Amino acid sequence: xxxxxxxxxxxxxxxxxxxxxxxxxxxxxxxxxxxxxxxxxxxxxxxxxxxxxxxxxxxxxxxxxxxxxxxxxxxxxxxxxxxxxxxxxxxxxxxxxxxxxxxxxxxxxxxxxxxxxxxxxxxxxxxxxxxxxxxxxxxxxxxxxxxxxxxxxxxxxxxxxxxxxxxxxxxxxxxxxxxxxxxxxxxxxxxxxxxxxxxxxxxxxxxxxxxxxxxxxxxxxxxxxxxxxxxxxxxxxxxxxxxxxxxxxxxxxxxxxxxxxxxxxxxxxxxxxxxxxxxxxxxxxxxxxxxxxxxxxxxxxxxxxxxxxxxxxxxxxxxxxxxxxxxxxxxxxxxxxxxxxxxxxxxxxxxxxxxxxxxxxxxxxxxxxxxxxxxxxxxxxxxxxxxxxxxxxxxxxxxxxxxxxxxxxxxxxxxxxxxxxxxxxxxxxxxxxxxxxxxxxxxxxxxxxxxxxxxxxxxxxxxxxxxxxxxxxxxxxxxxxxxxxxxxxxxxxxxxxxxxxxxxxxxxxxxxxxxxxxxxxxxxxxxxxxxxxxxxxxxxxxxxxxxxxxxxxxxxxxxxxxxxxxxxxxxxxxxxxxxxxxxxxxxxxxxxxxxxxxxxxxxxxxxxxxxxxxxxxxxxxxxxxxxxxxxxxxxxxxxxxxxxxxxxxxxxxxxxxxxxxxxxxxxxxxxxxxxxxxxxxxxxxxxxxxxxxxxxxxxxxxxxxxx
Ligand SMILES: *[C@@H]1O[C@H](CO)[C@@H](O)[C@H](O)[C@H]1NC(C)=O
Ligand SMILES: *[C@@H]1O[C@H](CO)[C@@H](O)[C@H](O)[C@H]1NC(C)=O
Ligand SMILES: *[C@@H]1O[C@H](CO)[C@@H](O)[C@H](O)[C@H]1NC(C)=O
Ligand SMILES: *[C@@H]1O[C@H](CO)[C@@H](O)[C@H](O)[C@H]1NC(C)=O
Numbered sequence: 001x002x003x004x005x006x007x008x009x010x011x012x013x014x015x016x017x018x019x020x021x022x023x024x025x026x027x028x029x030x031x032x033x034x035x036x037x038x039x040x041x042x043x044x045x046x047x048x049x050x051x052x053x054x055x056x057x058x059x060x061x062x063x064x065x066x067x068x069x070x071x072x073x074x075x076x077x078x079x080x081x082x083x084x085x086x087x088x089x090x091x092x093x094x095x096x097x098x099x100x101x102x103x104x105x106x107x108x109x110x111x112x113x114x115x116x117x118x119x120x121x122x123x124x125x126x127x128x129x130x131x132x133x134x135x136x137x138x139x140x141x142x143x144x145x146x147x148x149x150x151x152x153x154x155x156x157x158x159x160x161x162x163x164x165x166x167x168x169x170x171x172x173x174x175x176x177x178x179x180x181x182x183x184x185x186x187x188x189x190x191x192x193x194x195x196x197x198x199x200x201x202x203x204x205x206x207x208x209x210x211x212x213x214x215x216x217x218x219x220x221x222x223x224x225x226x227x228x229x230x231x232x233x234x235x236x237x238x239x240x241x242x243x244x245x246x247x248x249x250x251x252x253x254x255x256x257x258x259x260x261x262x263x264x265x266x267x268x269x270x271x272x273x274x275x276x277x278x279x280x281x282x283x284x285x286x287x288x289x290x291x292x293x294x295x296x297x298x299x300x301x302x303x304x305x306x307x308x309x310x311x312x313x314x315x316x317x318x319x320x321x322x323x324x325x326x327x328x329x330x331x332x333x334x335x336x337x338x339x340x341x342x343x344x345x346x347x348x349x350x351x352x353x354x355x356x357x358x359x360x361x362x363x364x365x366x367x368x369x370x371x372x373x374x375x376x377x378x379x380x381x382x383x384x385x386x387x388x389x390x391x392x393x394x395x396x397x398x399x400x401x402x403x404x405x406x407x408x409x410x411x412x413x414x415x416x417x418x419x420x421x422x423x424x425x426x427x428x429x430x431x432x433x434x435x436x437x438x439x440x441x442x443x444x445x446x447x448x449x450x451x452x453x454x455x456x457x458x459x460x461x462x463x464x465x466x467x468x469x470x471x472x473x474x475x476x477x478x479x480x481x482x483x484x485x486x487x488x489x490x491x492x493x494x495x496x497x498x499x500x501x502x503x504x505x506x507x508x509x510x511x512x513x514x515x516x517x518x519x520x521x522x523x524x525x526x527x528x529x530x531x532x533x534x535x536x537x538x539x540x541x542x543x544x545x546x547x548x549x550x551x552x553x554x555x556x557x558x559x560x561x562x563x564x565x566x567x568x569x570x571x572x573x574x575x576x577x578x579x580x581x582x583x584x585x586x587x588x589x590x591x592x593x594x595x596x597x598x599x600x601x602x603x604x605x606x607x608x609x610x611x612x613x614x615x616x617x618x619x620x621x622x623x624x625x626x627x628x629x630x631x632x633x634x635x636x637x638x639x640x641x642x643x644x645x646x647x648x649x650x651x652x653x654x655x656x657x658x659x660x661x662x663x664x665x666x667x668x669x670x671x672x673x674x675x676x677x678x679x680x681x682x683x684x685x686x687x688x689x690x691x692x693x694x695x696x697x698x699x700x701x702x703x704x705x706x707x
Pocket of ligand 3: 184403407418420
């Protein structure tokens with residue numbers, strides 16, 4: 001039924017990658033090897049730090065060492081290929097303690113960070129519902145060579161995975177809505193290991209060697225030892241949410257877990273019972289599997305659980321691994337496509353706030369040789385830096401994550417777990433997109449404080465401090481005396497958060513106002529931070545639509561930098577962005593214009609459209625359709641492309657004031673007939689992504705129950 005599987009190639013590639021340690025002759029591969037054992041981060045000193053100074057390339061890093069071509073027969077490791085040419089490595093299993101038990105049964109795991117498991121295939125056949133060509137290329141897949149049936153059957157676990165793939169689930173815990181929940185772990189996700197692909201800023205060419213490891217995870221592929229009572233499955237419609245958000249976040253310069261693809265099953269016998277709104281009423285949903293790729297899926301909660309159950313040695317081991325991954329990330333531009341759009345930034349701001357290549361290497365670079373204490377301190381330092389920059393970026397773009405539990409925050413400072421998130425329409429700091437978040441703990445405006453709270457919980461784990469609201473029997477007894485991170489040093493690291501966050505937030509907002517980046521907060525001298533504050537205050541008081549107002553501001557600035565815009569223009573602006581008043585607008589504009597904003601720079605930094613919740617709902621419905629007509633496919637592809645290239649020109653304010661079509665009329669119900677799917681959906685899509693949504697669709701919420 002399917003093509004024979006050329007796994008030999010893959011096996012060969014992996015063996016060769018492991019075996020090849022070419023010593024680099026001093027000088028031959030650049031200056032990294034010229035001094036006594038000062039190897040670059042992708043090399044190792046042959047005989048330890050005090051050795052002869054010979055460096056050798058680490059497995060998987062051949063391209064950066066300048067090694068010319070991969071070994072014969074291992075063509076799988078170069079350029080782009082088919083799915084059977086994916087090169088897997090078990091880096092996580094090598095780095096972290098492995099649970100000796102291999103059964104799938106739900107259980108508590110005490111002395112390990114990972115447990116082996118394997119996918120449970122759907123009963124029916126799997127189909128490829130969505131594919132992201134950009135992420136595919138990063139992993140070494142040529143999107144046009146992807147055979148949909150083979151791809152779906154293999155990655156849903158129906159075709160046997162090659163023996164080099166050892167699927168595993170991560171163990172982690174977490175503070176959920178403020179209290180410690182004990183062991184959680186990958187209950188509906190599992191990793192297939194790392195795929196050797198291309199670095200985030202690497203230009204991909206036919207002869208590019210693949211070496212950058214991306215951890216590939218399947219969400220919804222069945223039960224793991226951490227599933228507790230769950231079925232390990234995920235709803236297909238929900239997977240669409242996780243698919244589209246990273247595309248938009250990345251085009252805005254925000255590191256995010258990428259989604260390679262979404263698989264689904266249409267078979268009746270695969271349907272999932274879900275209580276979407278926690279009302280006790282079950283509905284049947286189609287299942288989906290989301291294929292996600294990240295440098296590593298470690299979470300704050302990974303360190304928390306390791307601290308509690310493995311003590312200092314296990315915690316330090318995990319921290320060392322996290323820092324090795326971070327060091328690799330820091331030697332590249334993670335937000336390269338957005339950085340290219342911006343006017344040149346000072347190096348320090350580029351590195352700190354835009355995840356740019358490190359100009360001065362951080363402590364992560366030296367972590368492999370550092371003491372345990374220093375490793376723990378460094379992890380906290382890097383997390384304070386990266387998390388503050390990440391949340392500042394979320395705040396500037398109007399993103400609300402929705403569930404910032406410590407098990408849903410990445411230990412690498414990358415956006416992950418994109419399910420109950422939302423992008424602002426109305427500028428409302430109190431808006432919480434998660435349906436069950438009654439107290440608005442994770443409201444848009446609460447994110448910086450919550451991030452800080454989460455970092456404090458991470459710090460508890462690193463310092464061996466009893467956890468807040470911990471009802472486990474060992475709540476106060478787990479932290480035996482030992483080499484935990486010193487409490488005072490931890491507090492010093494945490495103290496940097498406010499300043500780092502504020503600087504990155506102001507910088508991102510300055511760029512969005514067409515100003516040069518300074519990062520000066522609002523102080524006694526009325527710095528740019530005060531203009532930012534005036535702007536968000538006006539938005540909040542008038543209920544303006546954030547994405548639209550941010551972009552159309554350029555039209556207000558254009559008439560003349562010196563003269564304030566005419567009254568009528570301000571009024572039509574307010575109307576076009578859904579603001580109920582112009583009071584305060586004039587004052588803000590005058591202060592802004594005194595700082596000489598550049599409308600073109602503003603347009604380069606602010607997208608013309610946003611990922612609107614009601615459009616996501618439409619996309620989710622389309623993804624569930626068993627037979628997707630060409631028009632539906634066009635729609636989904638167009639949505640992907642618009643989110644990937646959301647900048648482009650827009651017409652004047654007048655042309656922008658139309659209100660979105662009513663999507664209800666569009667869909668006339670939930671199930672589309674074959675003919676309905678042939679309606680051309682594309683022309684109105686762009687409008688729906690940037691026009692003002694009707695009042696009822698401005699603050700949609702999502703439920704975790706639908707997952
Ligand atoms: C990782 O893979 C290598 C080679 O493919 C294998 O020898 C090793 O046992 C694996 N490690 C673990 C922890 O499974
Ligand atoms: C826990 O794991 C570590 C390393 O993997 C091992 O040295 C230790 O003996 C284990 N402890 C227990 C109680 O199993
Ligand atoms: C947050 O993490 C928990 C525990 O792993 C998981 O069940 C949940 O689905 C995650 N939330 C989201 C929104 O992905
Ligand atoms: C304008 O909108 C804001 C935010 O939605 C609201 O708080 C305020 O009451 C509105 N004012 C008027 C006059 O409608």
